[in-house]
Amino acid sequence: MSAQLREISFTLNGKSVTAEVASHHTLVEMLQEQFHLYGARESCGQGLCGCCTVIVNGRSVSGCLYLAVFADRADVVTVEGLAKGEQLDSVQEAFVSCSGFQCGFCTSGFILMVNQLLEQNASPTEDDIRHYLSGNLCRCATYPDIITAVQAAATTLRKE
Amino acid sequence: MSTHVDAPASVERKAPTTQIGRSIPRLESRAKVTGQAEYIHNLRLPGMLYGKIFRSTVPHGRIVGIDTRAAKELPGVFAVITGEDVRALVPEPYYGPAFHDQPVLAIDKVRYVGEPVAVALSEDPHVAEHAVNLIEAEYEDLPAVFDEVEAAAATDVFVHDVLKPAGMFPDLKHLHGRTKTNVALDFSLRRNDVEQGFAQADYVFEHVFRTPTVAHTTLEPIVSVGEPRGSQALTIHTSSQSPSFVRSEVARLLGWPENHVRVRTAFLGGGFGAKLYIKLEAMVAVLALLVKRPVKISLTMEEQFYTITKHATTVHLKTGVTKAGKITARHCEAWWNGGAYADIGPRVTQKSGFTGAGPYDIENVALNSYAVYTNLPPAGALRGFGIPQLVWAYESHTDLIARELEIDPLEFRRANILRNGRPQATGTIMRDTATVEVLDSLSSAMRWGESFDRGQGSVRRGRGVAIGFKACIAPTTSVAIVNLYGDGSCAVYCGTVDMGQGSDTAMAQITAEVLGLDPQSISVIHPDTDVTPYDMATLGSRSTFHMGNAVRLAALEAREKLFVIAGKALQADPSLLTVADNYVSAPNGQRLSISEVIKSCFLMQAGNIIGTGSFRPSYTSPSQGDGQSDDITPFWMVGAVGAEVEVDTETGRVHVTRLVNVADVGTPINPAIVTRQLNGGALMQLGFTMSEAVRFDNGQAINASLADYKIPGILDIPDQTVAEIAEGCQNTGPFGAKGAGETGTFAVSPAIANAVHDAVGVRIFDLPLTPESVYRALRAAQHQPLEDQQ
Numbered sequence: 001m002s003a004q005l006r007e008i009s010f011t012l013n014g015k016s017v018t019a020e021v022a023s024h025h026t027l028v029e030m031l032q033e034q035f036h037l038y039g040a041r042e043s044c045g046q047g048l049c050g051c052c053t054v055i056v057n058g059r060s061v062s063g064c065l066y067l068a069v070f071a072d073r074a075d076v077v078t079v080e081g082l083a084k085g086e087q088l089d090s091v092q093e094a095f096v097s098c099s100g101f102q103c104g105f106c107t108s109g110f111i112l113m114v115n116q117l118l119e120q121n122a123s124p125t126e127d128d129i130r131h132y133l134s135g136n137l138c139r140c141a142t143y144p145d146i147i148t149a150v151q152a153a154a155t156t157l158r159k160e
Numbered sequence: 161m162s163t164h165v166d167a168p169a170s171v172e173r174k175a176p177t178t179q180i181g182r183s184i185p186r187l188e189s190r191a192k193v194t195g196q197a198e199y200i201h202n203l204r205l206p207g208m209l210y211g212k213i214f215r216s217t218v219p220h221g222r223i224v225g226i227d228t229r230a231a232k233e234l235p236g237v238f239a240v241i242t243g244e245d246v247r248a249l250v251p252e253p254y255y256g257p258a259f260h261d262q263p264v265l266a267i268d269k270v271r272y273v274g275e276p277v278a279v280a281l282s283e284d285p286h287v288a289e290h291a292v293n294l295i296e297a298e299y300e301d302l303p304a305v306f307d308e309v310e311a312a313a314a315t316d317v318f319v320h321d322v323l324k325p326a327g328m329f330p331d332l333k334h335l336h337g338r339t340k341t342n343v344a345l346d347f348s349l350r351r352n353d354v355e356q357g358f359a360q361a362d363y364v365f366e367h368v369f370r371t372p373t374v375a376h377t378t379l380e381p382i383v384s385v386g387e388p389r390g391s392q393a394l395t396i397h398t399s400s401q402s403p404s405f406v407r408s409e410v411a412r413l414l415g416w417p418e419n420h421v422r423v424r425t426a427f428l429g430g431g432f433g434a435k436l437y438i439k440l441e442a443m444v445a446v447l448a449l450l451v452k453r454p455v456k457i458s459l460t461m462e463e464q465f466y467t468i469t470k471h472a473t474t475v476h477l478k479t480g481v482t483k484a485g486k487i488t489a490r491h492c493e494a495w496w497n498g499g500a501y502a503d504i505g506p507r508v509t510q511k512s513g514f515t516g517a518g519p520y521d522i523e524n525v526a527l528n529s530y531a532v533y534t535n536l537p538p539a540g541a542l543r544g545f546g547i548p549q550l551v552w553a554y555e556s557h558t559d560l561i562a563r564e565l566e567i568d569p570l571e572f573r574r575a576n577i578l579r580n581g582r583p584q585a586t587g588t589i590m591r592d593t594a595t596v597e598v599l600d601s602l603s604s605a606m607r608w609g610e611s612f613d614r615g616q617g618s619v620r621r622g623r624g625v626a627i628g629f630k631a632c633i634a635p636t637t638s639v640a641i642v643n644l645y646g647d648g649s650c651a652v653y654c655g656t657v658d659m660g661q662g663s664d665t666a667m668a669q670i671t672a673e674v675l676g677l678d679p680q681s682i683s684v685i686h687p688d689t690d691v692t693p694y695d696m697a698t699l700g701s702r703s704t705f706h707m708g709n710a711v712r713l714a715a716l717e718a719r720e721k722l723f724v725i726a727g728k729a730l731q732a733d734p735s736l737l738t739v740a741d742n743y744v745s746a747p748n749g750q751r752l753s754i755s756e757v758i759k760s761c762f763l764m765q766a767g768n769i770i771g772t773g774s775f776r777p778s779y780t781s782p783s784q785g786d787g788q789s790d791d792i793t794p795f796w797m798v799g800a801v802g803a804e805v806e807v808d809t810e811t812g813r814v815h816v817t818r819l820v821n822v823a824d825v826g827t828p829i830n831p832a833i834v835t836r837q838l839n840g841g842a843l844m845q846l847g848f849t850m851s852e853a854v855r856f857d858n859g860q861a862i863n864a865s866l867a868d869y870k871i872p873g874i875l876d877i878p879d880q881t882v883a884e885i886a887e888g889c890q891n892t893g894p895f896g897a898k899g900a901g902e903t904g905t906f907a908v909s910p911a912i913a914n915a916v917h918d919a920v921g922v923r924i925f926d927l928p929l930t931p932e933s934v935y936r937a938l939r940a941a942q943h944q945p946l947e948d949q950q
Contacts, residue, residue, distance in 0.1 A: 024286060038202040039195020043379045043429075044461045044866040051379055079195040092193040096185055099832060102840060103660030104192030105201075105379040105429030111193060134875045137866070139379050139430050140660045141843030143874045144881050145836060 008072035013081025021068040027061070028052045030068040031078060039079035039108040050136030053109035054078055060116055079108035082115070090160070091115050091153045100149035102140035110136050114150050122158055124150065179673040180895045183832030186665045187680060188427065188658070198426040198686075200399045201380050201458065205387060208454040209238050210285035211447055214278040214295040215466060216270035219306070219535040219859030220319070221299030223268060223277070230294040231280050236287035239451050240295065242278045243267040246446050250413050253446065257405065257437045258332060259344060260324045262501040262538070264413075264442050270299060271319055271500035272535050273860045274466025279447060281455060304535035304859055308497035309474050311342040311534045318342060319500055319533035332506060334784070342533040344498060345506035347513045349527040349787030351585050357489020357524030361480025365561050369553035370926040371909075372853035373472040373497065375465050375864075376542055377871055380429020382467060383458040384440035386448030394445055395422040401435045401657050402697035403687040409438055410445045421445075424688040428659035432844070433541030434468050435659070436699055437504060465854060465864035470542035471508060472497040475516075475553035480524075485567045487576045489524035492516035494550065496539070498531050503540035506531045511633055511700075512546030514787055517585050518554040519595055519629040519798065520576040525585040527787065535859050544630070544905040545700055548845055551628030552927060555910035559624065560923065569914065570608055570625055574599050577627075584631075586782060588792040592898075594824035594888035598800045599627060601822045601886045606802040615919070618810045621817075622919025627800035628906030631793035632899060633700040635779035639693035640710040641772050642671055642718045646765040648742060648755030650675060651683040652711055655695030656703045658686070661901050662833035663703050667711050669829050670894050674715035675722075675754075676739035693772070701797060701899025704829065706775055708894035713773025721769050722757055729760040777892070795890050795898045798824040799906035801842065805915040812935025814850065814916055816878040819843075823903040824888040827896030831885065834900045838883035841904025847872040849909040853928050 003022035010017060012035060019034045031037040031054070040063045043051040047062035054063040055077040056070075082089045088096070091114045101107040110133065117124060117132045124132065129150045138146065191197040228240040243265040246253045253264040266277045280291035305311040305319070322339050325332035332345065358364050384398040394414075400406050403423040411418045428435060440457045447455040459467060473496055480489040494516055498505035513529025562572035577595050584590055602625060603609070615621035641653040652671050658664045664684040672679035685692055695707060719739060727734035732746035745751040752760070758769060777794035804818040821842045828834040851870040855863050863869045883904065890898035913924050922937035939945050 032202070033204075037195065038199070041199075041201060041380075041429075043381065046461075046865060046867055048866045049379060079193075083194055088190070088193065095193045096189040099185060099189070099836060101192055101660075102662070102836060103378075103380070103428060103430045104188070104197050105199065107192050108195045130874050134873050137379065137871060137873055139377060139432070139844070139871060141840045141846075141872060141877070142836060143843065143872075143877050144839055146874070 006069060008069060010071045010073060011075045013077055023067065023069055025068040026064055027054055027066045027068050027071055028063040031063065037078050037080050041105065043105065049106065050109035050113065051106050053112045055112055055116065060113055079111055082111065090156045094149040094153035094156065098145050098149035098152055100142060100146040102142050106136060106138045110146060114153060118154055118157055123154060179669045179679050180829055181827065181831060182669065183830055184665065184669065184679060186662055187668055187684065188664060199380055199429050200383050200385065200397050200426050201429060203385050203397050205385065205454040208456055209281040209283055209451065210288050211279045211281050211455050211457040212285065212288040212292045213276045213457065213463065214280065214292045216266060216273055216275040216277050218270060218299045218301055219273050220302040220304035221270050222302065223266060223270060224298040224300055226278055227296040228278060231291040234287065234291045234294060236282050236284055237291045238281045238283065240278060240280050240291065241265065241447055241450060245450060249446055249450055253413060254324065255409055255413060255438045255442050256326060256502055257504050258326055258329065258506040259502040260326050261320060264446050272537050274537055275500065276443065279443065281447065281451060305342065306534050306536055306856065306859060308472060308495040308532045308534060312495055312530050312532045314342055319535060343530050344502045344533055345509045345531040347510040347529040347787065348785065349514050349525065349585060351525040352523055354489045354491050354524045354526035358480040361488045362483045364478065364480045365557065365564065366478045367557050367560060368925065369475050369556055371473045371549045371552055372927060373536065373539065374470045374848050374852045375854055375869060376432045376434035376468065377461065377464060377866065378430035378432060378434050381459040381461060381464055382435060382439050384444045385454060385456040386444030387454040388448045388452055391449065392416065393420045394448065395424065396441050396445055397424055398441050399428050399435050400425050400441065401428065401431045401659060401699055402437055403689055404655055404694050405437055405697055406441045407689045410442055413442055422688065422690040425657050426686055428657055431657065431659035431698065432543045433699065434464065436541055436697060439467060461866055462864045465861050466537050468503065469499065469537050469539045469854060471505065471539040471546065471549065473549040475550060477553055477557045479557065479561060481561055481565065485565055485572055485575055487520055487522050490517045490522050491526045492554065493528045495530050495532055496546065497534050497536060499534055499536040499538040501538040502531065503538045505539055508541065508546040511631065512550055514586050514782065514792065515547065515629060515631060516550050516554065518558065519578050519627055521578045521582050527585065536856060537861070541699060543841060543844060544902045547628055547630045547902065548848065548905050548909060551626065551906050552909045555626035555628065555907060556913050559910065559914040559917065570599065570603055573627060586792040587788045587790055590796060592890045593796040593798060594886045595798050597886040597888060598798045598822050598824050601884050602800045602802050602820065605820045605822060605882060605884055615806060618808060620807050620809060620919040621805065622807065622915045623802065623804045624911045624914025624918050625800065625802045626907035626910035626914060627798065630797045630902065630906065632702055632705065632795050632797065634793050635776060636696035636702060636706060637774065637776040638695045638706040638710040639774045640707060640714040641693060641770060642711065642714040644718055644722065644754060644758060644769040646755065646758050646762065646767055648753060648758065649681065650677055651685055653685045653692045654707050654711060655687045655692045656707045657698040659698065661837055662830060665833060666704055666708065666829045670708050670711050671715045673895065674712060675719055676741060701901040701903065704900065705795060705893050705898050708897060710773040710775040712894045713775060714771040716771065717773065718769050718771030721771065722754065725761045726752060726757040729757060794892065797899055797903045799903035801907035801911035803911040803915040805912060805919055807916055807919045807934065809920060809938060812931035812938060814929055814934055816846065816912060818880040819846065819878040820882045820884065821904050822884045822886055823900060824886050825900040825903065826888050826890035826893050826898035828885055829895065829897050834885060835883045837900050838904035839881050841902060842908050843872055843877055843881065845905040845908035849912050849927060849929055851928055851930065
């Protein structure tokens with residue numbers, strides 16, 4: 001466990017940063033311990049629930065399985081990087097107005113996945129939404145409202 | 161209904177603005193969508209050690225030895241603690257809300273696979289985890305018992321040598337010191353003469369139904385941090401639904417006054433009953449005091465399966481009914497698999513047990529309910545507190561009876577339903593309970609009178625209904641403080657834990673209604689036992705009613721004080737003042753802002769106006785033996801479900817196309833949040849209906865992960881999920897409201913099984929309704945059982 005630390009450099013929510021990580025540290029551990037970002041969080045520990053979702057080089061990864069060293073020279077975006085100052089992004093706004101959450105523990109992962117979905121598909125059907133979000137679990141089962149929120153965000157983004 | 165603090169009659173008039181019944185967004189919305197919401201999961205303290213738990217690998221055994229030497233020698237390990245170390249600090253380290261039976265770490269014996277035996281501590285969680293792998297324990301195996309019915313009848317295998325009821329509950333006192341039994345509570349209820357009722361019946365039906373162990377799997381796994389403040393004081397940061405209980409129980413263990421223990425929570429990433437009473441709190445408290453450093457233990461998802469589950473049950477029902485469809489008698493016998501430690505199981509057994517005859521008007525009732533110790537992980541509360549298990553049984557049973565009598569299942573229920581003014585099986589008269597309205601709403605939402613497409617070929621369609629009810633737990637107390645600051649802003653201090661149910665928002669709306677404020681401007685102070693007053697716990701759908709009433713009383717007292725001050729400043733009679741939009745107004749049109757009123761008293765922006773409210777409904781304990789009580793609960797909750805399903809007869813797969821749940825929640829404070837809770841409850845129960853079951857092999861849970869234990873994902877929910885709020889008003893509730901957190905769960909499972917029966921003519925008696933169980937039943941019905949069942 002006294003593994004050697006290695007310095008990595010990467011872009012975190014638009015800013016260049018460096019971190020010291022051991023080979024066994026996960027992305028979530030690094031984000032929480034070195035950058036005090038808690039939006040990505042470990043829950044199932046197996047990459048099945050989506051609570052730890054982080055965007056690395058434009059693709060969602062399970063931050064509880066993804067090793068921190070792999071973030072070297074990468075572009076990393078977390079839920080904390082979505083709002084512009086006080087201005088929430090359209091997906092966040094839709095999750096607020098449609099109340100697409102209850103306890104909120106899974107919400108960061110859903111919001112990042114919905115952003116990725118809407119980048120790929122501006123007008124998803126309900127089936128598209130369900131399939132795309134099938135890797136994110138919500139134990140409060142707020143799924144019907146999440147589907148409504150995705151549709152609302154899609155509508156807003158199409159108008160922009 | 162009585163309250164500790166009755167509001168003066170003069171302040172009972174209606175506030176001029178209406179915040180009640182408004183679906184405002186949750187107060188914490190922004191924090192939750194930006195990743196900023198506070199969970200104890202996030203907490204790191206200077207000097208903090210991480211604890212990892214070494215767990216028992218045998219279901220029942222005497223501890224011969226625990227070898228911690230290799231673990232202690234691992235570089236980076238701060239300490240390894242066992243039960244013997246715990247006993248040096250706490251001579252009797254046994255805790256529990258009903259029985260003092262659960263050790264902080266195992267002592268002498270282990271009673272289930274997964275029981276905590278030792279803890280390794282390190283500043284690096286990976287080192288602590290590695291150290292756990294170096295610990296070795298030797299056990300002398302003892303015979304174990306796993307099935308609740310077998311355990312109740314056992315004469316040679318006992319999980320506990322002697323029963324140790326906690327003493328808080330009068331109905332457990334008779335069990336004190338009892339030996340040679342696994343039955344931790346034997347509740348019985350008798351109403352009139354059940355045998356005579358069977359004699360009057362034209363038909364008598366008997367069935368047995370079972371439910372398996374299931375798991376809460378809160379996405380924020382259970383987490384606690386113990387922080388010593390010298391050797392005589394302690395702070396516990398914990399993802400707890402019951403901070404007041406944690407404080408008193410940890411203080412009792414340590415022999416300290418309660419004010420030496422501070423317990424605080426943040427938002428919870430789900431609770432569902434998993435985070436009640438003591439989970440990790442006693443452990444982190446003792447560890448922190450032993451090593452004189454803050455200690456954090458955060459469970460993995462797998463470890464949650466070893467910490468708390470929902471009771472597996474066996475329920476035997478016998479019902480007498482006339483040719484015309486009138487139920488004359490019902491006998492319900494329920495066995496609850498409580499696992500190795502009682503937790504709140506004996507309360508589940510009694511509080512749910514007395515509703516075992518269902519929401520029906522039945523003259524002759526006999527109920528027996530047994531909390532049973534087994535060598536499985538402890539079972540406790542899970543969203544419904546035993547009600548969904550009972551409703552599974554009595555609503556499957558009721559449907560079978562209606563089917564046999566060839567009476568429409570909804571009409572059969574309507575004909576026997578328990579109405580306001582009639583006594584429930586305990587003898588308590590039903591009031592403010594919308595049983596009839598719920599059935600009516602369900603009938604129209606299901607378009608029950610219209611024809612229904614029954615499918616064709618290998619896909620058959622069916623529909624089913626079910627209705628369940630629950631008595632809110634009693635007697636319990638909530639205390640609240642409402643504080644107006646010098647600038648006119650307002651905070652509510654209450655011990656209700658917001659774990660996703662939206663209680664912060666509901667309490668803010670109640671306060672805002674009384675004080676004429678914008679609910680979004682109100683701060684709700686999260687539970688901190690050094691700051692917020694007592695609350696029994698956030699459980700059993702009790703908060704809206706109990707804490708809602710306490711908050712309302714506190715706000716009324718603050719308003720009364722505000723009006724006395726404002727009356728002087730405005731030279732008006734305080735009883736004629738009104739408050740709206742932050743201004744206090746006199747009948748002559750003169751007005752002052754709330755901050756101006758407060759400044760008129762303290763001469764600058766200073767001081768507070770504080771109102772307090774304390775609420776405890778009346779209660780009569782059920783009498784020993786016959787379980788009768790004239791006042792068993794402050795309110796009843798009613799939930800009905802209708803399901804439309806497609807059954808693939810070639811695979812046994814059941815697809816729920818439409819799930820309608822109708823609930824009596826009184827008058828909702830925030831209809832959107834209530835609807836979301838109803839849907840959430842129903843969809844959680846959908847998991848317990850269709851796929852979830854913790855499987856054990858010789859006591860070892862063999863599917864303790866989200867890879868092997870299937871909770872509903874977004875692809876598993878019905879095509880249509882509908883929640884309807886039936887017309888109702890709880891006159892004793894805050895602005896007519898009552899609890900709603902569990903109601904959506906009650907009737908889901910039997911409604912789906914009844915729909916499956918309607919579709920393909922087979923009955924499933926044991927949950928879950930997996931494709932395999934349905935397919936086996938289909939084959940058996942065709943007299944072609946699968947080979948292993950021949």
